[in-house]
Structure formats: structure tokens, C-alpha cells
Amino acid sequence: MKKYGIILLLFWLITGVGYAQNSKEVAVTGAQLTQLTQAISKAHQQVKTLSANFTQEKTSTLFTEKMVQKGVFCYQSPKQLRWEYKSPKALTLLFNDTKVTVLTDKGAINNPNKMLNEMGKMIINTINGTNMSDNDNFDISYLKNNQDGSYIAVLNPTNKKIKANYSSIRVVLNGKNYLAEKVILNESNGDVTTIFFSNKKVNQALPANSFKK
Numbered sequence: 001m002k003k004y005g006i007i008l009l010l011f012w013l014i015t016g017v018g019y020a021q022n023s024k025e026v027a028v029t030g031a032q033l034t035q036l037t038q039a040i041s042k043a044h045q046q047v048k049t050l051s052a053n054f055t056q057e058k059t060s061t062l063f064t065e066k067m068v069q070k071g072v073f074c075y076q077s078p079k080q081l082r083w084e085y086k087s088p089k090a091l092t093l094l095f096n097d098t099k100v101t102v103l104t105d106k107g108a109i110n111n112p113n114k115m116l117n118e119m120g121k122m123i124i125n126t127i128n129g130t131n132m133s134d135n136d137n138f139d140i141s142y143l144k145n146n147q148d149g150s151y152i153a154v155l156n157p158t159n160k161k162i163k164a165n166y167s168s169i170r171v172v173l174n175g176k177n178y179l180a181e182k183v184i185l186n187e188s189n190g191d192v193t194t195i196f197f198s199n200k201k202v203n204q205a206l207p208a209n210s211f212k213k
Helices: 002-022 030-045 114-127 160-165
Strands: 025-027 049-059 067-076 080-087 091-096 099-104 107-110 138-145 151-157 166-173 180-187 192-202
Touching: 030 138, 030 151, 067 114, 080 114, 091 114, 099 114, 114 160, 114 166, 114 180, 160 166
Parallel strands: none
Antiparallel strands: 025 138, 049 067, 049 192, 067 080, 080 091, 091 099, 099 107, 138 151, 151 166, 166 180, 180 192
């Protein structure tokens, strides 16, 4: 009997800890949800330019270790993005609405693979807030992290094209200015790409050649 008692105690502790960890995230509903979505929309409409550092981590069944890339980006409303990897290898991606160009030491490459294009769109639409109100392509819900005050937009794709690349997307938003702190892209093949943002600068002048080849 002692053996079963210990097993039950362990089970209770494990499930209890799991519940405590998950309970910090609670669903945002009703009037609070309406207020939140309005506040997010207003905040993103006020962002004309944005620059920041980023760290991109990718876990995949193809790699034995996590792949980490670091760099900087700058964005100009409505749909211009310069995504510049600094390490471990220098590479720059220019996104302009539906077009993407890769800048390498050998020159510019137009129309690279579709996955890069889709990722660029996803980042742009996260910055300008389009994804957070795109009920045509996503089933969207919101959570609040009671531990740090952040909000999490959970986007489950309903569009077949998006669903082919991503099974779900989580955008962690700062609880005060509603800008993205982290984006988690759960890819349909099981890979996970997580992007962390830091040192954000809002509505400051960008270099004149930021979006040129």
C-alpha cells in the first residue's frame, strides 16, 4: 500500500506542479478581450518605424543542436522590412510587401525559397498587427501571463496555404506597449523557430538606404 501511496503522491505532485505552471496563463475573454484587441490595434497603428536586435533559435529533427542566429532588423510602415543576420554568418533579407530579396557577398538573389518569403510576411504582419486581427486566416485567442503581465496571441491557421507551413504561432506581447517580445513559429514539419526581440526603437529615423539592394 505504501508503494501505491508514494506513486499517487508523486502523480499529485507532478500534475500539481504542471497545473501551477500553466495556470499563470489565463484566457482573455468578454469585455477584457475587446479592450485588449482595440489597444493592440491602436498601438500598432502608431508604429511607423521600428528597429531592434533579434535572436533566432531553431530546433529541428535534422539538427542535433539548436541553431542560433543573431542580427538586427528595421521596419517601415506598412510593409518594408530589412532582416539582417550578423552571426554566425552575415546575410540580409529585404522584404517589400510580397517581394523578398536575399543580399549575399555574391550579389542579390530575387525570389528565394517560399519558406523565407512566408516567414518575412509573418514577421511584417506581426509588427504591423495584421495577424492579430486576421480572422480570415487564423483562429485567434488571447492569454494573459499573470506572472509578468504579458499577453500571448495564439494564432491557429485556418488558411490551407499558411497551415502547410505553420501549425500554430504564439506572439508574446509586452503588457504595456503591446509590441512583440517573442514570436514562436511552430512549423508543420515539427520544427520550432523562436525569435526574441530586444533594444527596440520606435518611430526613430532609419538610414536612407535601409531597404535598398
